[in-house]
Amino acid sequence: MYAQMIKSEATKDDPEQLAAFQARIDAGDKIEPKDWMPEGYRKTLIRQIGQHAHSEIVGQLPEGNWITRAPTLERKAILLAKVQDEAGHGLYLYCAAETLGVSRDELTEMLLDGRMKYSSIFAYPTLTWADMGAVGWLVDGAAIMNQVPLQRTSFGPYARAMVRICKEESFHQRQGFDIMMKMVNGTEAQKRMAQDALNRFWYPALMMFGPSDAESVHSEQSMQWKIKMNGNDELRQKFVDQTVPQAKYLGLTIPDEDLKWNEDKGAYDFTGPDWSEFFDVLKGNGPCSTERIEARQKAWDDGAWVREARLAHAAKKRAAQVAAE
Amino acid sequence: MSNGWPLWEVFIRGQHGLSHRHVGSLHATDAAHAIQNARDVYTRRKEGVSIWVVPAAEITASSPDDKGSLYDPADDKIYRHPSFFDIPDDAGAM
Ligand SMILES: [Fe+2]
Numbered sequence A: 001m002y003a004q005m006i007k008s009e010a011t012k013d014d015p016e017q018l019a020a021f022q023a024r025i026d027a028g029d030k031i032e033p034k035d036w037m038p039e040g041y042r043k044t045l046i047r048q049i050g051q052h053a054h055s056e057i058v059g060q061l062p063e064g065n066w067i068t069r070a071p072t073l074e075r076k077a078i079l080l081a082k083v084q085d086e087a088g089h090g091l092y093l094y095c096a097a098e099t100l101g102v103s104r105d106e107l108t109e110m111l112l113d114g115r116m117k118y119s120s121i122f123a124y125p126t127l128t129w130a131d132m133g134a135v136g137w138l139v140d141g142a143a144i145m146n147q148v149p150l151q152r153t154s155f156g157p158y159a160r161a162m163v164r165i166c167k168e169e170s171f172h173q174r175q176g177f178d179i180m181m182k183m184v185n186g187t188e189a190q191k192r193m194a195q196d197a198l199n200r201f202w203y204p205a206l207m208m209f210g211p212s213d214a215e216s217v218h219s220e221q222s223m224q225w226k227i228k229m230n231g232n233d234e235l236r237q238k239f240v241d242q243t244v245p246q247a248k249y250l251g252l253t254i255p256d257e258d259l260k261w262n263e264d265k266g267a268y269d270f271t272g273p274d275w276s277e278f279f280d281v282l283k284g285n286g287p288c289s290t291e292r293i294e295a296r297q298k299a300w301d302d303g304a305w306v307r308e309a310r311l312a313h314a315a316k317k318r319a320a321q322v323a324a325e
Numbered sequence B: 001m002s003n004g005w006p007l008w009e010v011f012i013r014g015q016h017g018l019s020h021r022h023v024g025s026l027h028a029t030d031a032a033h034a035i036q037n038a039r040d041v042y043t044r045r046k047e048g049v050s051i052w053v054v055p056a057a058e059i060t061a062s063s064p065d066d067k068g069s070l071y072d073p074a075d076d077k078i079y080r081h082p083s084f085f086d087i088p089d090d091a092g093a094m
């Protein structure tokens, strides 16, 4: 998902305290920043929320790529609003992470020097306008699937950030589907563009949920702590079952010859993505990985003087105020 | 190690007469800047008609360890809740 392959940190706390903590979580209590928590819980959450935040921020880049070239003024305004929402999502999440004792600047530095990751999906390019449709429909669609249950996660600030985010995501997915509808009802060339976008984004979208649960050795502790709410395979299946009829509605073909309805399980059978590609992308070898981090690094460097100047200006104003009093 | 801007807590009053409610936090260099940022981050969909910003460092919070002693006195005063009293239906709306 937006936070993939989050390794739960080992915890070396007093067993009695640990048991009391687990009992609170089992009882549905929310854990708040000043409450006692195991070191592993804190560290795992910093990594998970941080990666989620980075994904929202880096995720602006592939869509930002098309703002200046949107086909109409209205589409441009809509896309701009969508991308601005994603910036907001990043900020809600950075604030949630900060309550755990890490600073926003530290988080940014960890993204830039590779100690922290962002979702694999944003390492793929957006080549045509139809990709704006596919991203909203599939990528935001997949994100919703993961974020809705996270509204019930055990860490209060994270859960509250998720509530805000979920309120805004539905617009994102719908504007994407709306673009797809327009494209498939357009010229033959536009229809081909829509199909091509689906072809390119289908498997990367399936990767968003992370590797099969059988291989996710770290899921168990996170599930127990309620910072991971569902299994990866379970959510992926749900996503496929929801998306296939939508593709059909659009008159588009899912690029999977083995995709078929399985009456017994009441769900689709489908081909999984190429996991070696996924691990490679996560290592920073995706088609746009270098470009994405370069863009973030440039924004960070170019913004340095603004961050400093604002601080200096505020200090000067404060000094003048004190002198006047 | 943050050399960054100070943290502000943001409170917003919605349109329907409810109190200001904490919505989250943000970084800004001074109060006016914090209001500007709060507008962009927390009211993109007309979520409110009034914004308060407070430096996070200025907030004094009760300690989670006080949970017991701070709220215990309420435990034995269940008569504060109206459901404590049995009023017969015959008495009419109350
Ligand atoms: Fe988002």
Ligand SMILES: [Fe+2]
Pocket: A086, A140, A143, A169, A172
């Ligand atoms: Fe979104």
